[in-house]
Amino acid sequence: MAGxxxxxxxxxxxxxxxGMFNKGAFLHQINAIYPDxxxxxxxxxxxxxxxxxxxxxxxxxxxxxxxNIDEFVPDCYTSHxxxxxxxxxxxxxxxxxxxxxxxxxxxxxxxxxxxxxSYYLYQTALNHFNGSIDEFITSxxxxxxxxxxxxxxxxxxxxxxxxxxxxxxxxxxxxLQNPHNxxxxxxxxxxxxxxxxxxxxxxxxEFNHLKAIENKDEGNFKQQTxxxxxxxGKAGNWQKHLTNTTLxxxxxxxxxxxxxxxxxxxF
Numbered sequence: 218m219a220g221x222x223x224x225x226x227x228x229x230x231x232x233x234x235x236g237m238f239n240k241g242a243f244l245h246q247i248n249a250i251y252p253d254x255x256x257x258x259x260x261x262x263x264x265x266x267x268x269x270x271x272x273x274x275x276x277x278x279x280x281x282x283x284x285n286i287d288e289f290v291p292d293c294y295t296s297h298x299x300x301x302x303x304x305x306x307x308x309x310x311x312x313x314x315x316x317x318x319x320x321x322x323x324x325x326x327x328x329x330x331x332x333x334x335s336y337y338l339y340q341t342a343l344n345h346f347n348g349s350i351d352e353f354i355t356s357x358x359x360x361x362x363x364x365x366x367x368x369x370x371x372x373x374x375x376x377x378x379x380x381x382x383x384x385x386x387x388x389x390x391x392x393l394q395n396p397h398n399x400x401x402x403x404x405x406x407x408x409x410x411x412x413x414x415x416x417x418x419x420x421x422x423e424f425n426h427l428k429a430i431e432n433k434d435e436g437n438f439k440q441q442t443x444x445x446x447x448x449x450g451k452a453g454n455w456q457k458h459l460t461n462t463t464l465x466x467x468x469x470x471x472x473x474x475x476x477x478x479x480x481x482x483x484f
Contacts, residue, residue, distance in 0.1 A: 241318020327389035330455035
């Protein structure tokens with residue numbers, strides 16, 4: 218499957234350069250981007266998977282698991298065939314901020330300090346990094362293919378400023394505190410007709426429920442690490458993990474601090 222996709226990309230390259238093939242589709246290695254596509258975007262470890270489960274529960278009565286989530290909100294990096302098999306009403310997971318190619322997008326963001334902790338624990342669970350969190354924030358292990366957290370957020374904020382009708386920004390913490398209102402915003406933005414009551418969707422998307430499903434279903438992360446992909450889902454967990462050394466290092470980045478303050482995250 219991966220080989221076939223690489224062959225497709227090879228033959229798409231020249232038409233893309235000549236403007237005959239949609240560059241956004243090329244970058245995502247899919248056949249096309251349709252006018253009613255919605256991309257679910259976040260920086261890694263910011264709540265994208267959680268939001269995928271919420272949306273999947275809005276549009277399906279099935280029990281949503283790690284094994285079938287791609288049927289409803291496919292991942293653009295691993296589920297090209299599923300994406301290409303659908304021609305309308307697609308909600309596609311991505312971490313890339315290719316907003317100019319997205320007809321519409323939902324962007325979920327989270328306190329960078331919690332992102333940092335979550336990403337550190339994720340990388341150490343996979344044995345991609347061995348060391349302290351103080352070492353992690355200055356290591357290459359923190360680098361992602363999706364630019365820095367700052368650049369990622371600024372791209373989303375610029376899109377909201379320039380084309381507010383195309384993007385819905387959601388704070389992870391607000392989704393935790395007031396899921397009913399946020400889910401109603403998602404329903405309206407995506408023009409979804411829910412097949413379940415919002416209260417039922419909230420219950421099925423609680424972290425304890427998702428962890429129970431994962432324990433039963435054993436997604437890839439669980440199989441690789443023996444740990445749950447969903448930890449506790451709480452806001453402010455960074456206070457238990459980040460040292461004064463780490464916090465002082467973060468505060469020296471004035472651009473980061475200003476952006477966090479703009480989003481309501483204070484040191």
